[in-house]
Amino acid sequence: MxxxxxxxxxxxxxxxxxxxxxxxxxxxxxxxxxxxxxxxxxxxxxxxxxxxxxxxxxxxxxxxxxxxxxxxxxxxxxxxxxxxxxxRGQQADEPKFHHLSRASADSIDLSLSVPIPNPQRSLLLSECLQQLSRQPQTMQLMLSYQPEQGNAAQRELLAAWMTQHGLTVSAEELLLTDGGQHADYLAMQALIRPGEAVASAALTYPGMIAVARQLGLKHLPVATDHQGIRPDALERLCQQQKIRLLYIMPEYNNPSGEHMCEARREAIVKIARRHDLLLLEDGVQYVIPEQRGTPFYQLAPERSLYIFSVSKMIEGGMRFGALRAPGNLMPRLCAALRAQCWSVPGLMGAVVCQWLTSGKVDELINWQWQQVSLRQQRVSHWLGAYEPVAHPYGFHAWLKLPEPWRAVDFVGQAAQRGVTLIASDPFCVGSHPAPQAVRICVTPPESIEQLDKGLQQLANLLEEGPSHAAPLV
Ligand SMILES: Cc1ncc(COP(=O)(O)O)c(C=O)c1O
Incomplete structure (x- = not known):
């Protein structure tokens, strides 16, 4: 007593x-x-x-x-x-991040990772819809329920296109989704039970953080270096607790931009095999094939899933993507998709497949890569002295702010000068401390001139330093 x-x-x-x-x-x-x-x-x-x-x-x-x-x-x-x-500090229904721009109409938006505006796309879409409307078989397809895994002909076409672009897959390994975010949610919902643990780089894509929260998963941060996830940190974490899945962006991490070399990928595969981890590679931030390393599903096909989406190649509103998964996991993924929505609609797949076969997607992405590379050169021009981390064909740059800047002040003072940015906080896993850094997206402005204006404002701010209110006494 x-x-x-x-x-x-x-x-x-x-x-x-x-x-x-x-x-x-x-x-x-x-x-x-x-x-x-x-x-x-x-x-x-x-x-x-x-x-x-x-x-x-x-x-x-x-x-x-x-x-x-x-x-x-x-x-x-x-x-x-x-x-x-x-x-818990923040509940799942209070998103810390947004997929729609919050920039005011008169500000320069450098906050969202979206394709470069191109009026050509809406013209192509109307042409494509007109052509499809004259194909009775396609019309019937749009009216019919589809298999959970997605329409077989569309999977064949997508697999052929991906294979041609260095992502060798077969149609049987692909499951069609409503874009990358859906693939991410589907994989974790189907394969991980509430309360189980998943891991990712300590700074990661906020959509993944939202999925883990929504599903009641434990989401643990792994320390990184200039190549992304550190094998020693991952090994230690796996020894301490049972991790079911590692989420990974090896080409360039969103937001912090690290690219993983081949040796690092192999070291991670060894750990995954030793501790029976699933590997979920997010390939939504699609980069030019010559600049890509080996996808994890080619290194460890038995345990790797790969997320593909056309959101960064065409537009996010298309809501079309795919999940590559090993055959033994496909029935669970199909069952989850069936429970969610029976199948994804045939219409978007029909449009995307028409563009893939006509070469329009290639034209659009080649144009965009050229533009992105020019835009990244503007980042180097204006901010090179501060050593931002960026991929030459990446949609964003990651800028660690010099002392004594704090990210929240920088974002606030940039907004006063008409430039919208995101600080590091929404990218932090769990209570990982937010570094004094910002993500600068180069793609939302309509023109390079507009991007230049925004970058120039940031360069001025950095040079001037933070403007402090009078200290409280
Ligand atoms: C790394 C990453 N994964 C997934 C997504 C979501 O992709 P989608 O728009 O196809 O749902 C995004 C979107 O910005 C992203 O950056």
């Missing part, structure tokens, strides 16, 4: 648990949810150590452990090695 009294005195969160219930751990998790909703437990508040709470409530340690696990699965809390379990 004295133990319980002492424990009760030390416990800062002590719910009135009715012990006459069958599933005590669920009741305990429900109490926590109610206290968070009522504001009694706030984001960042630490939960009592499990043993202490068990003693205080007079229940077994196992009950508290299961309750904490359940709370984490529901997205209420986050557990950190060495710092216990805390109430």
């Amino acid at each position: 004295r133990i319980q009294e002492k424990a009760r005195a030390r416990c800062h969160w002590l719910p009135a648990l009715d012990k006459n219930q069958d599933t005590l751990y669920l009741a305990l998790a429900d109490h926590l949810a109610a206290d968070i909703a009522a504001g009694k437990m706030k984001p960042g508040d630490r939960l009592p150590p499990q043993r202490l709470l068990a003693d205080a409530l007079g229940v077994t340690l196992g009950t508290v452990t299961r309750a904490y696990r359940e709370a984490e699965r529901r997205g209420l809390t986050e557990a950190r090695v060495g710092s216990g379990t805390r109430v």
